[in-house]
Amino acid sequence: MSIGDELRAVVTGTVTAAGEDGFERARRAWNLAVDQPVRAVVEAAGADDVAALVRYARRAGLTIATQPSGHGAAGNTGEVVLLRTARLDELHIDPARRTARAGAGVPWGRVLEAASPHGLTGLAGSSPVVTVTGYTLGGGLSWFGRKHGFAAASVRAFDVVDATGERARVTADDDPDLFWALRGGGGDFAIVTAIEFDLHPAPHLYGGRMLWPGAHAPAVLDAYRDITATAPDELSAWYELLHFPGADPMVAVDATFLGAGGDAEALLRPLEKIPGRLADTRAVLPPAELGSITAEPTDPGPGLSRAELLTGLDDEVAAALLERPVEPLLSVQVRHLGGALARPSGTPAGHLDEPFALYMFGIPGADGGAAVRDRQREIADALAPHVTGRKPFTFLAPGERAAAAFTAPALERLRTLKRARDPRGTFRSNFPVLG
Numbered sequence: 001m002s003i004g005d006e007l008r009a010v011v012t013g014t015v016t017a018a019g020e021d022g023f024e025r026a027r028r029a030w031n032l033a034v035d036q037p038v039r040a041v042v043e044a045a046g047a048d049d050v051a052a053l054v055r056y057a058r059r060a061g062l063t064i065a066t067q068p069s070g071h072g073a074a075g076n077t078g079e080v081v082l083l084r085t086a087r088l089d090e091l092h093i094d095p096a097r098r099t100a101r102a103g104a105g106v107p108w109g110r111v112l113e114a115a116s117p118h119g120l121t122g123l124a125g126s127s128p129v130v131t132v133t134g135y136t137l138g139g140g141l142s143w144f145g146r147k148h149g150f151a152a153a154s155v156r157a158f159d160v161v162d163a164t165g166e167r168a169r170v171t172a173d174d175d176p177d178l179f180w181a182l183r184g185g186g187g188d189f190a191i192v193t194a195i196e197f198d199l200h201p202a203p204h205l206y207g208g209r210m211l212w213p214g215a216h217a218p219a220v221l222d223a224y225r226d227i228t229a230t231a232p233d234e235l236s237a238w239y240e241l242l243h244f245p246g247a248d249p250m251v252a253v254d255a256t257f258l259g260a261g262g263d264a265e266a267l268l269r270p271l272e273k274i275p276g277r278l279a280d281t282r283a284v285l286p287p288a289e290l291g292s293i294t295a296e297p298t299d300p301g302p303g304l305s306r307a308e309l310l311t312g313l314d315d316e317v318a319a320a321l322l323e324r325p326v327e328p329l330l331s332v333q334v335r336h337l338g339g340a341l342a343r344p345s346g347t348p349a350g351h352l353d354e355p356f357a358l359y360m361f362g363i364p365g366a367d368g369g370a371a372v373r374d375r376q377r378e379i380a381d382a383l384a385p386h387v388t389g390r391k392p393f394t395f396l397a398p399g400e401r402a403a404a405a406f407t408a409p410a411l412e413r414l415r416t417l418k419r420a421r422d423p424r425g426t427f428r429s430n431f432p433v434l435g
Contacts, residue, residue, distance in 0.1 A: 003040050003081075010056045013045035013087065027082055029073030033302035033364050034398055036075060038065070038082040045087055047159065047167060047193040054191065055165035057081060057426055065428045066191050068105045068131040070300070072138065074398045074430045085133075088193055095120060099156065101196045104133040113288040121202040121287035123151035125394075126254075128291035129298045133192050138394035139184035139349040139405075141357070143207075143256045143290060144200065146339030147233045152183035153345045154198040160190035163422040167193075177417055185348040185414045186393060186402060188429040189421055206264040207256035207293050208282030210271055214249025217241060218322055223270035224253055224334075225313050228355075233339035234258040235267055238294075241321070241332040249325060250278065254293050304369045305361045306376040307395035308387045309354035310334070320382040328371045329362040332379065348410045354388055359395065393431065402431040 001009075004017030016026040017040040026041040039062075044050050057064050066083045067073060088103035091110055095118035100111055109128030115121055123142035125135060140151025148154065158170040158179070170190070172179050181189050212220060224239045231237065237255040244250075253271055257264035261284045265272075268282075281293070291298075310317060313334065326332045335357040344351050360379060362372035380387060393405040403411055414433045 006060075007040055007042055007053070007056070007081070010052045011042055011044065011049040013049045014043040016041045026084075028070065028300065029067075029075070030070035030300045031073060031303050032300055033304060033369065034073045034075045036073060036077045036082065038077050038080050041082045041084060043084040043087060047088065047161065050083065050085070050161045050191050050193055051165050051167055053081070053083060054161050054163065054426060058163070058165060058424065061424070063425055063428050064191070065430070066187055067430075068134055069107070069129065071130050071134055072394065072430045074396070076428070076430070076432070076435070080428055083191070085193065090194065093118065093120075093199070098199045098201075099196060100199055101194060102132045103194050104192055105131060106133075107131050108135065109288070109291060112290060115199050116286040116288040119201060119203040120199040121205070122197065122199055123148055123154055124287075124290055126291070126294045127296045127298075132197075133195050134187075135394060136195060136197070137182060137184070137187050137192065139347065139392060141335075141341075141392055141394060143236050144258060145341045146236050146337070147258055148200050149340035149343070150184060150345050150347055150349055151197070152347045152349070154200070155183050155195060156198060157196040158182050158190075158192050159194040160192050162190050163424065163426045178421065180346070181348065181414055181417050183347040184393060186429040186431060186433060188414075188418050188427055188433050191427065202258060202287050204260050204284070205256065205258060205287055206261040206282065206284050207290070208285070209252050209254045209279065209293055210277060210282065211250055211252045211279040212274060212276055213278065214241070214243070214251055216274055216276055217249075217251040219274050220251045220253060220271065221318055221322065223274060225318070226270050227268060228313070228336045231267065231336065235264065237268075237336050239334040241326045242330065243325060243327045244330060255282070256290070256293065302364055303361055304364055304372045304376070305359065305395070305397050306380065307360070307391050307397070308358045308380055308383065309352065309390050309392070310356040310358055310383065311354055311386045311388060313356055317383060317386050320379070323382065326375070328365065329360055329375050331361050333359040333361075335359065348406055348414060349393065350407055350410060352392075354390070357392065357395070358383070396431050400431070401435055402429070402433045405431075
């Protein structure tokens with residue numbers, strides 16, 4: 001019996017094995033530059049399907065890699081069974097308790113749409129199509145992280161299937177070690193089928209993008225440095241150098257503010273003094289419209305990224321960022337961190353001493369991406385004295401290791417738990433802690 005037939009005998013969801021119609025589409029990552037050479041893809045119909053698949057994999061000596069949507073895929077999936085959890089799409093908002101319960105396939109956009117009418121928000125990132133579970137298992141760097149910390153720190157409970165195929169509810173009281181690991185340690189320890197987390201007040205939210213021609217990049221960076229030097233935790237601002245194919249270079253500042261629009265405008269006033277704005281989308285907006293600020297693609301596509309954490313944004317760093325055009329990259333982004341992210345979180349991510357994150361992105365060309373990688377390396381090398389080497393888990397790129405995301409004690413604790421809870425290696429995270 002083929003593996004496809006065997007899997008169809010144990011799950012009620014859809015199974016697509018190598019060689020079958022639709023397999024190439026079923027196995028693909030969100031990032032089309034990442035290849036996923038799996039044996040079969042299972043789209044679970046529910047949590048019972050997940051449990052049945054784990055029991056089968058345990059008997060057969062197989063490994064499962066879980067991806068609701070394929071975001072964050074690293075391509076280290078040879079011979080695994082790829083589990084899709086997009087059909088686990090339950091969502092419940094409790095405005096009185098200020099909590100949400102989301103199935104493993106629920107994207108952030110749905111949560112924000114449901115919470116927004118109640119003046120509440122989750123700690124979402126920039127994309128509305130990234131799933132809550134995948135994002136949170138990696139810690140979750142939110143627009144509101146400076147105010148409320150890592151998204152993982154807001155989790156109250158996980159519904160999981162463990163490595164024996166048993167379903168369980170994991171809380172800080174019931175299983176403190178596993179609860180700690182799941183709040184930002186990745187998907188190596190159990191398969192999460194649902195997640196319960198705190199929502200946060202957002203009765204007033206202001207945000208948008210200011211955009212200028214690239215010639216204004218130095219002036220915009222100077223203003224950005226002034227703003228972030230004294231920014232309250234309610235303000236998050238990201239500086240971005242942009243160069244899209246067929247267009248002239250541009251520079252942008254994206255921002256959100258948890259508060260009244262007038263207060264935000266006062267904080268961002270140094271940017272308003274810079275002439276020549278091409279666009280300014282800032283406005284009072286509901287949390288449901290967070291994804292409109294950066295307008296990231298909502299369909300799969302190829303890309304190559306690299307992230308670093310910066311110790312500061314002094315004149316030397318500014319000079320390195322502005323020394324030459326970013327092409328062939330599409331964007332070089334600097335995110336202001338600090339605030340609650342710099343304080344202890346009770347999660348594997350701990351806290352971030354570094355006040356800024358650097359994120360570089362490009363699309364591979366006919367050279368397979370060599371030019372993009374070279375430019376990313378050049379920028380990172382120029383910033384080397386100001387780069388710590390640590391990387392947020394959700395910013396890890398294919399070829400990088402989970403070890404870069406954690407302190408040595410946190411990494412050892414995660415590895416010890418992995419060996420104890422999954423000794424047969426039934427689960428494989430996008431970035432395995434034992435890798």
